Amino acid sequence: MLEEDAALSTLKAAESKGTLLLAEVRLEERSTRQLAVKMGQVNSSISTQDAGMNVRIVLPTGIGFASANGISRALGKSLVEKAFKQAKSARRKTVIELSAEPPIQTSWEVRQRKPLADQSSEDKVKLLDRIDRAVMKTKVKVQGRYYELKDYEIGSYFVNSEGTRIRSFLPRVTIESSNLVTSKGESEQSVRQWGASGGWENVEGWALDEALPAEVRMLKRQIDQGRKVKPGVLDLVCGPEVAGIAAHESCGHPMEADRIIGREMSQAGRSFVAPDMIGKRIGSRYATVIDDPTVPGSYGYYPYDQEGVKARPRYLYKEGLINEFLHNRETGSRLGVLSNGSSRSEHYLREPIVRMANTFVAPGDFEDDEMIGSIKEGVLMHSFTEWNIDDKRYNQKYVSREAYFIKDGELACPARRCVLEITTPGFWGAIDAVSKKIEFSAGECGKGDPLQSMAVFTGGPMVRLRSVKLK
Amino acid sequence: MKALREQAHELVEVARAAGADDVICEVIESGVHQVRFSNSEIDAVNCWNESHAVLFVALGKRTLVSDLRDLSRGRQMAKELVSNAAKAPEIKGYGGIGAGKFKYSTKKADKKIAQLREPSKFVLDAISGAESAGANNVGGTMCVRHRRTGVASSGGAFATDELASMDLSVRAFSQPEASGHSVCCASKLVDMKARETGVRAGDLSVKAKNPVLGEEGRFDIVVEPLFIGSLMHYTQNMLSAMWVDIGRSMYAKRLGKPVASKAVTLVDDPTMDSISRRAFDHEGVPTKRNVLIKNGTLKTYMHNTSTAKRFKARSTSNAGPLIPTLFTLMGQPVAFHPVVEKGDWSSDEIVSDTKNGLYLNNTWYTRFQSYAAGDFSTIPRDAILRIKDGEIVGAVKNIRISDNMMNFWKSVDALSKSTEEVYWWDEASPPSTLPLLRASSMNVTRSS
Numbered sequence: 001m002l003e004e005d006a007a008l009s010t011l012k013a014a015e016s017k018g019t020l021l022l023a024e025v026r027l028e029e030r031s032t033r034q035l036a037v038k039m040g041q042v043n044s045s046i047s048t049q050d051a052g053m054n055v056r057i058v059l060p061t062g063i064g065f066a067s068a069n070g071i072s073r074a075l076g077k078s079l080v081e082k083a084f085k086q087a088k089s090a091r092r093k094t095v096i097e098l099s100a101e102p103p104i105q106t107s108w109e110v111r112q113r114k115p116l117a118d119q120s121s122e123d124k125v126k127l128l129d130r131i132d133r134a135v136m137k138t139k140v141k142v143q144g145r146y147y148e149l150k151d152y153e154i155g156s157y158f159v160n161s162e163g164t165r166i167r168s169f170l171p172r173v174t175i176e177s178s179n180l181v182t183s184k185g186e187s188e189q190s191v192r193q194w195g196a197s198g199g200w201e202n203v204e205g206w207a208l209d210e211a212l213p214a215e216v217r218m219l220k221r222q223i224d225q226g227r228k229v230k231p232g233v234l235d236l237v238c239g240p241e242v243a244g245i246a247a248h249e250s251c252g253h254p255m256e257a258d259r260i261i262g263r264e265m266s267q268a269g270r271s272f273v274a275p276d277m278i279g280k281r282i283g284s285r286y287a288t289v290i291d292d293p294t295v296p297g298s299y300g301y302y303p304y305d306q307e308g309v310k311a312r313p314r315y316l317y318k319e320g321l322i323n324e325f326l327h328n329r330e331t332g333s334r335l336g337v338l339s340n341g342s343s344r345s346e347h348y349l350r351e352p353i354v355r356m357a358n359t360f361v362a363p364g365d366f367e368d369d370e371m372i373g374s375i376k377e378g379v380l381m382h383s384f385t386e387w388n389i390d391d392k393r394y395n396q397k398y399v400s401r402e403a404y405f406i407k408d409g410e411l412a413c414p415a416r417r418c419v420l421e422i423t424t425p426g427f428w429g430a431i432d433a434v435s436k437k438i439e440f441s442a443g444e445c446g447k448g449d450p451l452q453s454m455a456v457f458t459g460g461p462m463v464r465l466r467s468v469k470l471k
Numbered sequence: 472m473k474a475l476r477e478q479a480h481e482l483v484e485v486a487r488a489a490g491a492d493d494v495i496c497e498v499i500e501s502g503v504h505q506v507r508f509s510n511s512e513i514d515a516v517n518c519w520n521e522s523h524a525v526l527f528v529a530l531g532k533r534t535l536v537s538d539l540r541d542l543s544r545g546r547q548m549a550k551e552l553v554s555n556a557a558k559a560p561e562i563k564g565y566g567g568i569g570a571g572k573f574k575y576s577t578k579k580a581d582k583k584i585a586q587l588r589e590p591s592k593f594v595l596d597a598i599s600g601a602e603s604a605g606a607n608n609v610g611g612t613m614c615v616r617h618r619r620t621g622v623a624s625s626g627g628a629f630a631t632d633e634l635a636s637m638d639l640s641v642r643a644f645s646q647p648e649a650s651g652h653s654v655c656c657a658s659k660l661v662d663m664k665a666r667e668t669g670v671r672a673g674d675l676s677v678k679a680k681n682p683v684l685g686e687e688g689r690f691d692i693v694v695e696p697l698f699i700g701s702l703m704h705y706t707q708n709m710l711s712a713m714w715v716d717i718g719r720s721m722y723a724k725r726l727g728k729p730v731a732s733k734a735v736t737l738v739d740d741p742t743m744d745s746i747s748r749r750a751f752d753h754e755g756v757p758t759k760r761n762v763l764i765k766n767g768t769l770k771t772y773m774h775n776t777s778t779a780k781r782f783k784a785r786s787t788s789n790a791g792p793l794i795p796t797l798f799t800l801m802g803q804p805v806a807f808h809p810v811v812e813k814g815d816w817s818s819d820e821i822v823s824d825t826k827n828g829l830y831l832n833n834t835w836y837t838r839f840q841s842y843a844a845g846d847f848s849t850i851p852r853d854a855i856l857r858i859k860d861g862e863i864v865g866a867v868k869n870i871r872i873s874d875n876m877m878n879f880w881k882s883v884d885a886l887s888k889s890t891e892e893v894y895w896w897d898e899a900s901p902p903s904t905l906p907l908l909r910a911s912s913m914n915v916t917r918s919s
Contacts, residue, residue, distance in 0.1 A: 144718020
């Protein structure tokens, strides 16, 4: 149990510094276990216990953040001295204000039916070995096989100078896979990730000893039977994985308010979205994108953010209109609204910044087969491999990992490495149908300096885009 | 300093006494002071301090690594780690750790940097420099870093290393879509040229004014060190034996074969003065200058002891972090300081010799559709300048380089005679020393 005393005495030391806009103290402890299997053999095994604390002091003229591994009253006091001195050194002319948020006193935890800590490394090796054997059994030539399992529990105690006291416990587990399939002298790759907040029961639910053999068989079919798309204008159905990455990259990121006001300008970049664009059209009426940290069991789950603000679903694009930015208390105040609970940090060593959680296209009312059945000539891009987007989040590219031609409403042969290179309004404006069934993928989102890797879900149903240029 | 290696040695002895066959221990003390700025003002001043030990133990082929974050319990945790390692899975491919009578270089850290706690002055100089060159909005990061490490191992490693460094990144805007980016890396305080870095970013932002939509097609690209630094992130990963082993490398089965133009020689040199200088790798083996690609021919992959055994090669002293970082895999050999050797052109000569080209200041978001083949795309950012008949004639925007990484390196036909150390965020990373270079006839695409 984290020492409340160390947190409260550190907070008291911060409050003694005089008039502050805010002081925050976070104590954190985590246990992490990592295991990798490469080409059928265990490659590496790691087990780590960590504990540390941070202090963030907000003055009207600057923010100071100091962190260190270790937890004690003395360490807390020294962090206060550093954070206060640093906040003073900023000497901003543009005054910092924070949105007024109610103090929260609560504790929360994510329950585990099968606690991660109870799983032996032997059990984990058996699981990865079973996956590897199942992949090998397909007889597909898989020249590169790498599977990495990581699980961790984070216990945290957060207090601030406004009376917030939040204790939390968050277990997470994730598996990354990397496969290289070769056939007829050519190759295709698959790099995928699964993740959840919760216990080992999630890993069992993923059934990767079925999913990954199916994946390598699919890659072989792409090589053996796939044909290149003749560049031109076609209808396109994006599967949930592609809809999800588009939601994350060309909606979630440009709607981060810290980007919009320029805070990330020299790293992750700015945004094509300006503060006065709320209510402006960005897509068709079928384009609704939600970021929701409260999806139960999701990889990006949290009920309170790292400023102690209650989390809720944020409707970023709503029926094609720019609707709501992702805010922390600083950006909310700057743009005249409340925080919507988007402040996250990867680790106690890092400052909290505006982040996504679980970003997805809202489901519509079409059946999956209706999406394809209505297309005379087009492509189903089920999943992607290469992708990127510019730093204002306007020009993006998705290259298919799994795709099929559509002829007269029926799926035909595989379409190999189909390329969609499109603008953000081009993508969201071309949608004319969205299916009912939503699926999520786990990912790590990178932002901040130093880069903070954040657990997220991306997802959505199938979305249908009319008349887009494919290559 | 010596106390760190003594502490490492003590933990190695504890682990050995508890039954471990092989042990490596790195004791690390590090501190970073960071100033983040945007909109020409300081946003936040951060610092983080860590004091910990990374301990690797092997009992036969059963290995386990842990990051001991509470050093007051170090001895107890070392014993527990050995006990847990006995229950860890066997690693059939485990090839031991580096062993020998090692000699280490001893270079001193600049005390002036090590003692610096108030870097805001440099940030204000950079902002002022950029504005004086014509920028109206400036952002970036200044970091002051100080790291002290002691290492010991059952293979004979016993050493200390200290590095103090500063890195400044400045992105300047003169219009919402016109920006320039410049960086400065210094391992001596006197080499931190904050104002000049700001001026250069500001100057580029002015050159990038009024960009027009870029054309698709084939262009000769003249790329700055910052741009190459971003591509180097992936190039060096693919030269790691680990990436070759799992099928994520265009360099697989290419030892001794041409993989770049004859103008290209790529080395990893952790021994030179730089912000990523290291005296030893993460097995405690003394680092050395390794020629990876010589005159276009692939000479070696980067190895640790285990990958070297698997590839029937010798360790190149490139053992990577025992606890993987964000962009490294578990057990991955890594480059510490890639260097592309300089050519004999001046930067101006390269531009004036280019008929139909693009001058590219920076890039980001490099992603591969095939690591094995090298097919990739990357998105140039900041100043993208059009070159026609040897002259810069204006700025363009919204383009993407969609080509092949092997083809990029094979298409290099001019390298500048001056080089620059670059490091930016986690794009141009690890820190590297690079010239400006030209790659001919690269494929440029854009969104429709």
